[in-house]
Amino acid sequence: EAVSKLFAVENQHSNIRFNCINPGATRTAMRAKAFPDEDPKVLATPETIMPAYLYLMGEDSRHMNGQSIDAQD
Numbered sequence: 001e002a003v004s005k006l007f008a009v010e011n012q013h014s015n016i017r018f019n020c021i022n023p024g025a026t027r028t029a030m031r032a033k034a035f036p037d038e039d040p041k042v043l044a045t046p047e048t049i050m051p052a053y054l055y056l057m058g059e060d061s062r063h064m065n066g067q068s069i070d071a072q073d
Contacts (some may be wrong), residue, residue, distance in 0.1 A: 022070045
């Protein structure tokens, strides 16, 4: 989060925003390799956390800059 805030302060361009997404534990190949004993069925899929990414790319988040959001509750 601190890096997003720093970039936002140092780069004051009206068409560029610097935000961060914490995806949380997500069912990916990289996660399975890092945690081989974990049950992937209990993890969120990339598709279920996609709304956080779409929100930051959309008009509704235009006011956000230098923020960090969690993709999962």
